Amino acid sequence: MTIVNRCLIWVHRYVGIPVSLLFVLWFASGIVMMYTGGMPHLTPEERLAALDPLDLSRVRLTPAAAAVRARIPRPPQRAGLLTVMGRPAYRLDDSTVFADTGARLPAADPDAARRVAARFTGAPAAALRYAGLIERPDQWTLVTRAALPAHRFRVADGAATELYVSRRTTEVAMVTTRRTRVLAWLGAIPHWFYLPSLRVDRPLWEAVIVYTSAVGCLVALTGLLLGLTRFRWRRPSDGRPRIPYAGGMRWHYLTGAAFGLVTLTWVFSGLLSVQPFAWTTMRGLDVPADVLSGGPLRLDDFPAFEPAACSAGCSTACTASTSPSGTTAARCGTPD
Numbered sequence: 001m002t003i004v005n006r007c008l009i010w011v012h013r014y015v016g017i018p019v020s021l022l023f024v025l026w027f028a029s030g031i032v033m034m035y036t037g038g039m040p041h042l043t044p045e046e047r048l049a050a051l052d053p054l055d056l057s058r059v060r061l062t063p064a065a066a067a068v069r070a071r072i073p074r075p076p077q078r079a080g081l082l083t084v085m086g087r088p089a090y091r092l093d094d095s096t097v098f099a100d101t102g103a104r105l106p107a108a109d110p111d112a113a114r115r116v117a118a119r120f121t122g123a124p125a126a127a128l129r130y131a132g133l134i135e136r137p138d139q140w141t142l143v144t145r146a147a148l149p150a151h152r153f154r155v156a157d158g159a160a161t162e163l164y165v166s167r168r169t170t171e172v173a174m175v176t177t178r179r180t181r182v183l184a185w186l187g188a189i190p191h192w193f194y195l196p197s198l199r200v201d202r203p204l205w206e207a208v209i210v211y212t213s214a215v216g217c218l219v220a221l222t223g224l225l226l227g228l229t230r231f232r233w234r235r236p237s238d239g240r241p242r243i244p245y246a247g248g249m250r251w252h253y254l255t256g257a258a259f260g261l262v263t264l265t266w267v268f269s270g271l272l273s274v275q276p277f278a279w280t281t282m283r284g285l286d287v288p289a290d291v292l293s294g295g296p297l298r299l300d301d302f303p304a305f306e307p308a309a310c311s312a313g314c315s316t317a318c319t320a321s322t323s324p325s326g327t328t329a330a331r332c333g334t335p336d
Contacts, residue, residue, distance in 0.1 A: 012222040032187035040180040052083040059099045064299035069102025113151035113165035127156045147173030213271035220264040
């Protein structure tokens with residue numbers, strides 16, 4: 001046996017034993033994610049369905065006038081009109097300005113957040129237990145860190161529901177149940193290494209993903225090389241089999257030869273999924289955010305709302321956008 005084969009066997013055996021546990025973990029958790037999705041999150045449809053009806057007759061200010069009164073320092077990239085705390089309000093990027101007075105939305109206290117959570121769940125306020133103010137991402141707010149700090153509530157229901165209400169926007173930012181939390185622990189969390197202590201440090205998290213995947217690729221590659229070097233390409237004259245293994249090692253050789261290339265590409269695709277070394281975000285390839293929308297959003301293009309345009313609270317939310325021709329328009333809609 002050559003020194004090369006000895007090195008390949010040593011790496012494949014002693015590095016592969018612990019890495020194989022990761023392979024099993026990634027494979028099993030990936031199957032769970034195929035049928036259940038990733039981390040718990042609120043879909044746009046769920047957010048829209050939870051909003052209070054919008055009464056345009058109470059709107060007193062145009063978006064531009066409200067921005068001036070609230071002293072918004074720069075033109076927003078996104079604008080929306082919705083009901084907040086029972087009043088119409090403009091959402092201008094990260095700022096919320098009431099459309100009747102132009103005052104900014106104050107930070108929600110626990111009592112106000114409890115009322116929002118109660119309306120969202122339909123449960124009485126007494127059924128919601130306050131679980132504190134979350135200022136740093138925990139396990140379930142890693143995907144909604146922009147909404148922090150948030151008030152956390154536990155609902156006394158059969159689903160063990162937990163809600164996070166953003167102190168800044170007074171909106172429900174995250175909802176989890178016992179089922180979604182268990183499925184996340186079986187799927188997305190082990191598959192993506194989605195632990196708060198690791199995920200909050202993105203460079204460290206990416207490095208862990210990249211280097212563990214790289215070691216996995218090394219194990220798969222050494223196995224494929226061993227499959228080629230250990231095979232007896234010339235039929236032995238003494239009648240020995242071409243595969244120099246028996247029993248369990250023979251099955252290991254056969255399954256590795258059959259699925260080794262699939263395993264290698266599978267692990268390598270996981271390595272590429274986090275865009276290692278910023279290979280897809282090279283400088284010089286940046287595209288301005290408004291290049292496909294006809295230019296920046298201009299609040300002066302929005303006239304005063306006509307109450308007759310939406311009678312009986314027909315809309316739940318309105319959002320602003322700019323068309324490719326440069327025309328800015330508002331769209332109101334209700335959930336299906």
